[in-house]
Amino acid sequence: MTSISDILTASYSSSREADTIGKDLKKLIGAESNYEIIRLALGCSLGLDSFPEPAPDAKGGVIKGLQLFGDEASCNYLWIGMLGEVLRRRGEETLTLEALQKLVRDHWHRGILLLERYREETGGDFKAFVDVLVRKANLPEQGDATLPSTEVAVGGIEAKELDEAARAMLLQHLRTVGVNAEIRETLAGPRINRYKLFLSKATDRKTLDSHLDELGFSLGIGNTLSLTDAREPKTCFLDLPRPMEEWQAVDTVHFKRATASFDLNAMLLPVSPGVTIEGKPLVFDLATTPHLLLGGTTGSGKSVCLNALLLSLLSYAQQRPLSFALIDPKQVEFSGWRGHRQLFREVATDSAAATQLLETLVDEMNARYERFSTLGVKDLAAARRKGEQAGWIVLAVDELADLVMQDKANEALLVRLAQKSRAAGIHMILATQRPDANTFAGALRTNCPARIALRVSRASESKIIMDEPGAERLQGAGDMIFRGGDGSAIRAHSYNIRSDDAAVLLR
Ligand SMILES: Nc1ncnc2c1ncn2[C@@H]1O[C@H](COP(=O)(O)OP(=O)(O)O)[C@@H](O)[C@H]1O
Ligand SMILES: [Mg+2]
Structure with a gap:
């Protein structure tokens, strides 16, 4: 059995790689001493369920136990006790110094690589990096537990080969x-x-x-x-x-990477609902889509996906004039948007407000067409080149079925918008759990050529959403098939943006 004083006087080190990266991170964080960054790394790695792979070498800088764990006043026994417990769980009967040094070495190495990965994922943005650390400290994410150290994908989700x-x-x-x-x-x-x-x-x-x-x-x-x-x-x-x-988590970090890659010169209204099965962002242009239907059973991830789509649009609302018209018969899904400066009108949460909002949009569309005809142009982009001030509007409806059932007049208004709002710069994203003939029929259907199918219970429901079976085989929780207007089908998984992250993105 090793004594506390042996542990405190012993030396600890990790790999040369961990040492080099650690120095960079220390600068980024503004840490004064090495132990701060090493403790952070140890904490990150120990927070994962899996054991780390051995560090590749032990050629990095050396730190003394007393510095690493601190003296009694800074609760060194907490660190030592925790590491001892980890060793015990690994089946080590007695706490030997060698085992402890190896444990520190391996976790230090993996932890530094994890920190580096978070740093890369946040593009060197200090605040975003700290946000990730704070988030990780609160709640270890599902996917991380399955990432052994050698597979940590620096820079994001990395598709690997199977053995x-x-x-x-x-x-x-x-x-x-x-x-x-x-x-x-x-x-x-x-x-x-x-x-x-x-x-x-x-x-x-x-x-x-x-x-x-x-x-x-x-x-x-x-x-x-x-x-x-x-x-x-x-x-x-x-x-x-x-x-x-x-599963590997597909979360805010991946969402931010996708939105950072948007090319506003190439697309008018880029949106990203999630990543493909290879982990790459799925990006398409809502301006050409031009209206989108999301269908899936309750709990399949429609609202989560809808929010990701809206937040991806919001990510460039500073560069592109854009406002949002939101209808939420359930009154909960868009609550974070209430009072947002980017709203076209306040979020509509009852049938009367929804009807009024839709009527305003139809009037807006017609007024735009009148101005376009005076200017001699056909669409908003051309009109703006001739001085038109209006920006793009995205109308999102969570639970289309409720809206249409509440009042059939709403459907007629939606149809009018679907038929000709595209050139006026008004685009729709409609989510529904019941995409049946009653709620998604005729003209609305033909004018919403792009679909996102989330999991449904029966093949017949899949056919209603995307004209063919397949969505009944999806996994749920944001697993989706995206069908562009051209009929191409892409399997993807939506970003699961936590509500506290969404609140930050909505600021
Ligand atoms: N992309 C996702 N990743 C992980 N879990 C998800 C994802 N999308 C949805 N979920 C899970 O499914 C639940 C239901 O999602 P939600 O969007 O409210 O479904 P719907 O609107 O279709 O009823 C969420 O609370 C979440 O737990
Ligand atoms: Mg919902």
Whole structure:
């Protein structure tokens, strides 16, 4: 058994890499002593559930125990007690100095790399970096626990290849349903393992398709597998969702990275609802979409996704004149927006207010067209080049079904907007849990060509949202299929922006 005084007089070090990065971070944070940054790193790494990989070397700078853990007055026994407990949980019966030094070395190394990753993700913005640290300190995120140190993706979610064992297991399962495939590529994204399969017998495509549920059953992942064709002969993608405990979080950090990448010269109204299965931001132009429907069962993540879309628009409201018209029959989803300076009118939370807001928008649209005709232009962008002052307006409705059921007049107003508001610079994002003939019919449907399908319970509901089945196989919690007006389908996962982060973004 090692005594406290041995621990305090001993030396501790970590890798040369941790040392170099640590010095940079120390400067960024404005820390006065090395121990501050090392303790921060240790805290970050110890907060993850998994054990760190061994640090690559121990060639970094040395710190004495007394400095690292502090004296009794600064509660050194707390640190030592905690590290001792970690060792005990690892199965070390007695606390040896060597084991403690190794534990510090490995966590120090992983912790510094984590801090560096957070720094990179926040683009060197000190405030955002501190926000991340504060957030991490309060609540370790789901995804982090699954990130062993060597896989920490500096700069974001990194899709990795799957190992030999995973490939072999899939091939074996495929054989049990009578399919002989060759795995050409693999990819482990934030939530999904994707296999690119080559089927030498083209008829195997059909066999595989009809055995998806069986395959899901034997793999223990239910009916959430999906199969799509690749743009190569006899090749398709088989997507196997991982269980929720193995997801990587797609959160505010990824959202901010996406919005920072928006190119306002290339797109009028870029928006990003989430990341693709490879972890890359999915970005499209709402101005060309031009109206978007989000459909999915209750709890599938519509409101979360809708908020991410709106916040992504808000991210450049300083550069592009833009205002928001929000209708929220549930009265809770847009509460953070109340009184926001970027609102076209105050958030409408009852049917009468909604009708009034829609009528105002129709009047606004018509007034704009009159001004455009005087100017001899066809759309808002051209009008603005000739001195028009009006900016773009995004109308968002959470729970379209409620709005339409409350008053059929609302539907007629929405249809009028859907038919011709695009050129006037007014775009709609409509969310609904019941995209049926009663609430999403005829003219509204044809004028909302872009869709985001979140999870639904039945294939028939998927067909109503995006004209084909598939959304019933989604995982829920923001798992989605985006269908652009051109019919292309992209699987993505929405950003889960925590409400305290949203409050900051809304400031
Ligand atoms: N992208 C996401 N990542 C993780 N969890 C999510 C995500 N989107 C939604 N969820 C979870 O699902 C719950 C319901 O989402 P919500 O948007 O309110 O669903 P809906 O509006 O479709 O009823 C959220 O409170 C959250 O726990
Ligand atoms: Mg909702």
